[in-house]
Every structure is written in structure tokens, then in C-alpha cells.
Amino acid sequence: MITHTGLEPRHEEFRDRVQAFCDDTVRPVVEEHEREGRFPLDLVDELGDAGLYGITIPEEYGGEGMDYRSFQVAVEELSRVWKIPAGVVSLSCSLVGTSLAEFGANWQREEWLRDIFTDNLVTAVSLTEPQAGSDAAALETSARRDGDELVIDGHKVWTSHGEVADFLIVVARTGDEGDHGDVSLIGISDPQSVDGLEFVRDIPCMEGDAVVESEVKYDGVRVPEENIIGEEGKGxxxxxxxxxxxxxxxxxxxxxxxxxxxxxxxxxxxxxxxxxxxxxxxxxxxxxxxxxxxxxxxxxxxxxxxxxxxxxxxxxxxxxxxxxxxxxxxxxxxxxxxxxxxxxxxxxxxxxxxxxxxxxxxxxxxxxxxxxxxxxxxxxxxx
Ligand SMILES: Cc1cc2nc3c(=O)[nH]c(=O)nc-3n(C[C@H](O)[C@H](O)[C@H](O)COP(=O)(O)OP(=O)(O)OC[C@H]3O[C@@H](n4cnc5c(N)ncnc54)[C@H](O)[C@@H]3O)c2cc1C
CATH class of the missing domain: 1.20.140.10 (Butyryl-CoA Dehydrogenase, subunit A, domain 3)
Structure with missing residues (x-):
């Protein structure tokens, strides 16, 4: 049965649950965080505890194993109150969660994906560069091999949540062709503690001070080559x-x-x-x-x-x-x-x-x- 909104009754019940969470937990803290320019790290934990973080991620990896209509409902209802936590859920379930769940190696799913959605970790994706925005294929960040390591050099902008992220995916060239076929996704855990990875600044932006939009420099960042997500060149x-x-x-x-x-x-x-x-x-x-x-x-x-x-x-x-x-x-x-x-x-x-x-x-x-x-x-x- 489809209700008047185009959803099924179970989605409407889920909507009630998300609305109750927003009323009890999100609405009371929005103004304070916005005024103080504070990213709501605490809310990410609360979202996870309430079963509202890894909505579409399989249960075996710490997620909720729900469908994309539930994802739509959760992100809509959170955004109705405050877009920042909605953006965290959306990014972690999509660019990060989908990449790892669908394409990641078994160990990457067991370790990274499960950690993100069990420990309620904040995630980020570093794709855009100063000269490569809409034309993402023009990206210049490189990850060259040195033994069994990759050495990453490049400059990224607008990495949402970058500075506060516990897990980050950087998009870089692992080959010399200069086309789509030599771009790979590389996972980095605990990016703040990685040598050569510098969060240069939080880009001041129209959305306000509570949101985090990082400019990031990668200067000889070394990670094991096994950190390439899925197959090399398929990024x-x-x-x-x-x-x-x-x-x-x-x-x-x-x-x-x-x-x-x-x-x-x-x-x-x-x-x-x-x-x-x-x-x-x-x-x-x-x-x-x-x-x-x-x-x-x-x-x-x-x-x-x-x-x-x-x-x-x-x-x-x-x-x-x-x-x-x-x-x-x-x-x-x-x-x-x-x-x-x-x-x-x-x-x-x-x-x-x-x-x-x-x-x-x-x-x-x-x-x-x-x-x-x-x-x-x-x-x-x-x-
Ligand atoms: C709030 C926010 C969060 C973001 N989060 C992330 C993130 O987490 N990770 C990340 O990697 N990036 C992120 N971005 C960057 C975002 O993906 C880029 O801003 C976007 O791809 C556009 O690139 P650009 O800003 O360089 O604009 P440009 O590509 O320089 O575009 C400038 C203008 O030209 C137009 N234009 C360009 N090419 C075409 C075309 N072919 N046809 C018609 N018009 C065109 C654009 O539409 C735009 O109006 C974020 C940006 C914002 C604002």
C-alpha cells in the first residue's frame, strides 16, 4: 500500500520516529551551535545511538540495513530542522558508505565501514581542487607508488567535515594517463594524525561558522597501497x-x-x-x-x-x-x-x-x- 505521500506505512512510521528525534535532540541545540559556530559532533553520536546514522548500510557493517526511501525520509526530516547533521548522514551513507559497501575490499568493509557506523565516526570526501570543480576529471592530486606505499601530493578545497573527520576518502591519480581511467579512491583513517596532511583552513562560507568546509594540502602523505578502495583506476x-x-x-x-x-x-x-x-x-x-x-x-x-x-x-x-x-x-x-x-x-x-x-x-x-x-x-x- 502506498500512502498519500508516495511512501509505504513503514516509511511513515519511520518518519514519526525521526521527527521525534529531531524535536527532542536536534531542535533544542541548533541555535546554540549556530551562534557559537560549533560543528555538532555530539549529534552524530546521538544519531548513531538512535539508529539514524548508517540508514542504508548493511547491518553486518554496523548500519541499519534500510532502503533508500528511508534514507530520503531521514535526511528530509533532519534538514527540516538543521541541514548540518543531515549532511553528515547523507555523505556518510552515499559517497563514503556506497563506495565502501559496494566496491571496497572485504577488509575495508570489515574495518573501515564497520568502524564508521559502529563508533559513529564523521567522514569526508576530498575530490574538488582549485582548478578542478565541475570538471572533476581535471584533478591533479597524485598518488605515486613507492614500494608498497602510495605517496599522495595535491591540494583540495571544500572537503566538507574534513577537519573534524575520522575517516576521509581522497580522490587521486594513480597513473599517468591523465584521464578517467587512472583515478582511484584512497581511504585514510584518522586523517588529523597523518604526516603531511594539513587542514590549511576552514573556508568561511555563506552557510555560517558551524559547518566545516576544509581546504586540505597533501604533501608527501604516505599510506599503504592496500588503502585503494576496490580496484585501482576505477575511482x-x-x-x-x-x-x-x-x-x-x-x-x-x-x-x-x-x-x-x-x-x-x-x-x-x-x-x-x-x-x-x-x-x-x-x-x-x-x-x-x-x-x-x-x-x-x-x-x-x-x-x-x-x-x-x-x-x-x-x-x-x-x-x-x-x-x-x-x-x-x-x-x-x-x-x-x-x-x-x-x-x-x-x-x-x-x-x-x-x-x-x-x-x-x-x-x-x-x-x-x-x-x-x-x-x-x-x-x-x-x-
Ligand atoms: C557547501 C559545499 C560543500 C561541498 N562539499 C564538497 C565535498 O565534501 N567534497 C568535495 O570534493 N567538494 C565539495 N564541494 C565542492 C563542489 O563539488 C564544487 O563546488 C562543485 O563541483 C562546483 O565546482 P566549482 O565550485 O569549482 O565551480 P565551477 O566548476 O568553477 O563552476 C562555476 C560556474 O560554472 C558553471 N559550469 C561549470 N561547468 C559547466 C558546464 N559544463 N555546463 C554548464 N555550467 C557549467 C557551474 O555550474 C557554476 O555556475 C562543496 C561545495 C559547497 C559549496
Whole structure:
């Protein structure tokens, strides 16, 4: 049976569980962390203890063994309250978790994957470089062999959670061809303690000070060659597959951020009075709220559709790009209108909608910019 949201009753029960967790554990601490610019490391532990961290990771590796629609529900509901913990769940289950679970060697799954989701470790992926953003294949970070070790040299930017991560995947060239075929994923445990690996700075960004976006230098970093995840030279293929999951996570973040902004706007429009009446009675306001509700539901259904396709074992490259682009564009539109509905209060930090607007902007850029995702979608149209 499918409910009115396009999910099954078990997903709706799970949604209730995540909402209760958000109300009890996340909502009370958001403002304090944001004000103090503190990354919520403590929340990652609480997420794990509540069974909300390794949602899609097999139980044998410390995860919850749930489907991608459950992943969508959890990431959406967390983002509705605060996107930072949602981003941690999304990244760990997608770019990191999918790469290790689907392609990693047995020992990497037994050791790294199990540790991440048993001990609630924070993860990061170091792909983007100053000269290689959308054109990720232009990456220059190299990992050359020296005996049975790899020596990594390179410069990365925008490694989310890098400085606080317990496990990091760096994407580097292990060959000289200069094409997709010589890119490998390399796992690094406890990156803070590795010689030559320097977290140069936390990039100050629009989302605020609580989020961690690291610039990282790799200067002769030595790791055993067995740290290559899966097969050498297959890194690009692996990351593209993991991005399909990551884009469903980014779409769910968009839906949640938009829903959070709409919730606040509905409450505000009901309470705020001007010209002797609640502002919701002005059609100029109520039609904005109606548009928000329609757009959010469309984005949610598209994200559930992409997640269901993944649950059914289909390739979702096009669906994930569609959901990611549509939902994060909706998030930007909805949060911009939410600030407008709040008037001057929306522009202040006394209300949450300015934060939701800042969160929405980032989601249009990561996991492939929305322009790059539109390119992927249009390429599929001409296959
Ligand atoms: C909040 C945040 C978190 C991030 N987290 C991570 C992370 O954890 N790990 C990581 O490795 N990276 C991360 N990134 C980096 C992100 O993946 C890149 O920012 C993104 O790929 C775009 O690269 P760029 O910023 O260099 O922009 P550029 O590629 O320089 O793009 C600039 C503009 O040109 C457009 N453009 C470029 N190429 C095309 C094209 N072919 N067609 C149409 N338009 C195009 C883009 O859409 C954009 O509007 C993060 C970024 C942000 C903002």
C-alpha cells in the first residue's frame, strides 16, 4: 500500500520516529551551535545511538540495513530542522558508505565501514581542487607508488567535515594517463594524525561558522597501497555511482530545508497582524504559501521516485540528477519567499528562515552544480 505521500506505512512510521528525534535532540541545540559556530559532533553520536546514522548500510557493517526511501525520509526530516547533521548522514551513507559497501575490499568493509557506523565516526570526501570543480576529471592530486606505499601530493578545497573527520576518502591519480581511467579512491583513517596532511583552513562560507568546509594540502602523505578502495583506476566510476545516492540525499536536503522554511512561514503568517488582520488573509501572502506547498510536494514526490527506483535496483543517474536539481531549486525559491513573508524579521537572525535560505544556496552547488546536473539530464534525453 502506498500512502498519500508516495511512501509505504513503514516509511511513515519511520518518519514519526525521526521527527521525534529531531524535536527532542536536534531542535533544542541548533541555535546554540549556530551562534557559537560549533560543528555538532555530539549529534552524530546521538544519531548513531538512535539508529539514524548508517540508514542504508548493511547491518553486518554496523548500519541499519534500510532502503533508500528511508534514507530520503531521514535526511528530509533532519534538514527540516538543521541541514548540518543531515549532511553528515547523507555523505556518510552515499559517497563514503556506497563506495565502501559496494566496491571496497572485504577488509575495508570489515574495518573501515564497520568502524564508521559502529563508533559513529564523521567522514569526508576530498575530490574538488582549485582548478578542478565541475570538471572533476581535471584533478591533479597524485598518488605515486613507492614500494608498497602510495605517496599522495595535491591540494583540495571544500572537503566538507574534513577537519573534524575520522575517516576521509581522497580522490587521486594513480597513473599517468591523465584521464578517467587512472583515478582511484584512497581511504585514510584518522586523517588529523597523518604526516603531511594539513587542514590549511576552514573556508568561511555563506552557510555560517558551524559547518566545516576544509581546504586540505597533501604533501608527501604516505599510506599503504592496500588503502585503494576496490580496484585501482576505477575511482571515477565508483564516485559517479555513489553520486547517484548523494544526489538523492541532496534532493532530500532541499525538500527538508524548504519544508522547514514553509512551516515557519505558515506559523508567522498566522500570528503576524498588519492592517488589523493576520497577514495570511492577504492573498499576496497566502498564494505564496500555496505555491510553496505545491512545489515542495512535487520535489518530495520526485525524490521519493528516484529513491524507489534505486530500491528497485534500477540505474538512477537521470532520476537522481532530476530530483537533486528540482528539489534544491525549489528550496532556493521557497526559502527566498519565506524571508519575504517574514518581512524584516525574515532578514534577521531572530527567525530561522535566513538560515534556511543560506542552506538552500549551498545545495544548488554541491553534488554537481544544478547546471552540470541539467547537462546530465539533457544528455540522457539524447541517448
Ligand atoms: C557547501 C559545499 C560543500 C561541498 N562539499 C564538497 C565535498 O565534501 N567534497 C568535495 O570534493 N567538494 C565539495 N564541494 C565542492 C563542489 O563539488 C564544487 O563546488 C562543485 O563541483 C562546483 O565546482 P566549482 O565550485 O569549482 O565551480 P565551477 O566548476 O568553477 O563552476 C562555476 C560556474 O560554472 C558553471 N559550469 C561549470 N561547468 C559547466 C558546464 N559544463 N555546463 C554548464 N555550467 C557549467 C557551474 O555550474 C557554476 O555556475 C562543496 C561545495 C559547497 C559549496
Amino acid at each position: 571515477f566510476k565508483y564516485i559517479m555511482r555513489a553520486l547517484d545516492v548523494g544526489r538523492i540525499g541532496a534532493a532530500a536536503q532541499g525538500v527538508g530545508v524548504a519544508q522547514g522554511a514553509m512551516d515557519a512561514s505558515v506559523d508567522f503568517a498566522d500570528e503576524r497582524e498588519q492592517f488589523g488582520q493576520p497577514i495570511r488573509e492577504f492573498q499576496g501572502v497566502s498564494f505564496k504559501l500555496a505555491d510553496m506547498a505545491m512545489d515542495i510536494q512535487a520535489a518530495r514526490l520526485m525524490t521519493i521516485w528516484a529513491a524507489k527506483n534505486l530500491d528497485d535496483g534500477n540505474r538512477v543517474n537521470k532520476q537522481a540528477s532530476m530530483a537533486k536539481t528540482f528539489a534544491t531549486d525549489v528550496a532556493m525559491d521557497v526559502t527566498t519567499e519565506a524571508v519575504q513573508v517574514h518581512g524584516s524579521r525574515g532578514y534577521s537572525k531572530d527567525y530561522p528562515v535566513e538560515r534556511f535560505m543560506r542552506e538552500a544556496k549551498g545545495a544548488q552547488i554541491y553534488e554537481g552544480t544544478n547546471e552540470v546536473n541539467r547537462q546530465i539530464i539533457s544528455d540522457h534525453l539524447f541517448e
